[in-house]
Amino acid sequence: MLDSQPDAAADALIRGAGLRVTATRVAVLDALRARPHATADDVFDRIVGSLPGTSKQSVYNALGDFADAGLARRIEPAGHAGTFELRVGDNHHHVVCTRCGRIDDVDCVVGSAPCLHVPEGSGYLIETAEVTFWGVCSDCRAESEAEKPRGSR
Amino acid sequence: MLDSQPDAAADALIRGAGLRVTATRVAVLDALRARPHATADDVFDRIVGSLPGTSKQSVYNALGDFADAGLARRIEPAGHAGTFELRVGDNHHHVVCTRCGRIDDVDCVVGSAPCLHVPEGSGYLIETAEVTFWGVCSDCRAESEAEKPRGSR
DNA sequence: TGTCATTTTTGATTCACTCAAAACTAGCTA
C-alpha cells in the first residue's frame, strides 16, 4: 500500500490504451475497479481523499478518455447520471433498482446476440442493442418486507 | 379546423385519464399526435405558435401529468433529452439514430416478452425490460452515401 | 535534461429539468 508501488496493472492498461499514465487516471481506474458501476461523482468522492486537489473536471476527462479508448463503457439509465464500468467488449446488459438506483450486470442470456434483431424494413443499420431491466434489488425488497411485517399481502 | 371545434377525442382522452381539460393539455396532446417521439422542447416549439403565452413549465407539467396518468410514456435514450410518446400499454421498443437522434418504434419481436428473463439468482424482482437499438437511420445513411459517392470503401 | 504534446486545473456556461409561490380557471354545486 506504499505509494512507491505504482500499480503496474493499471499502468499497463492505461498505457496500452494509448494514454499517458497519470496519478488521476490510475486513481480513476482504481475507483472503477472498486465500484464497478460508478458515476463521475462516485469516482471523484472516492479519489479526493487520496488525491487532494483533483478536480471533478479531471475525473470527467479521465472517464471520457477511458470510454473513448475503449477501456471503459458509459451507460446512462433513464433518470440517472452517466455511469461507467470497466467491463467492456462482451455483450452484457444491466438491471437497475428502481428504489435505490443500484446497477448490476446481467449476462446476455441467449448467446452473444439475443432476440435483438430488428425487424427488416426499419431502414436502420443497427450497430448495437442495449437491454435494461428495471426492478427492485434484494436489499430494497428486504427493507420493504421489514417495514410491513404484518402478514399483510 | 375552426377553433370552435374543440377536438372531442383529445378532450375525452384527457378527461378519461382523470385530468382536467385545458387548452395547454389539448395542445400538448395534439403535438404528441403530430410527432410521436417529442421532447418537451419539441412540444413547446410546436405549441407556442397557436397558444402564445404558454410556458415551457406548463409543457413539462402536462407531459408529466400525462405520463403519471398513463396517457403517455417517457423514454430517455442515453445522451438525449426525455422524450414522450402516446403509444402506451404495449410492449414495444425503440431504435435511435446515432447520427440525427431520430427515434422510431420497434415492435416487440418475440411475442409479448422476448428474451427478457433475467437469470435466476440476480436477487432482483424485475418489473420491466427495456430494449434500445442504436443505429443509423435511412436518411442519414443516404446522406453519407451522397458525401462519398466514389466507390470508396 | 530539455522539449512539447498531452493532461489537469480553473472557472464560466449550457442544458434539461425541478421547486415553489402566486395567479388563474375548469367544472362541480347551490
Place this chain on the structure above:
DNA sequence: TAGCTAGTTTTGAGTGAATCAAAAATGACA
C-alpha cells in the same frame, strides 16, 4: 348562472450533470 375550490398555469429562481476553453502543469520522448 354565480360562486367556490381544488387543480392548473405562470413566473422566476435554483439544481445537477455535463461541456467548453484558456492557462498552468507534467509525462515521456529524444
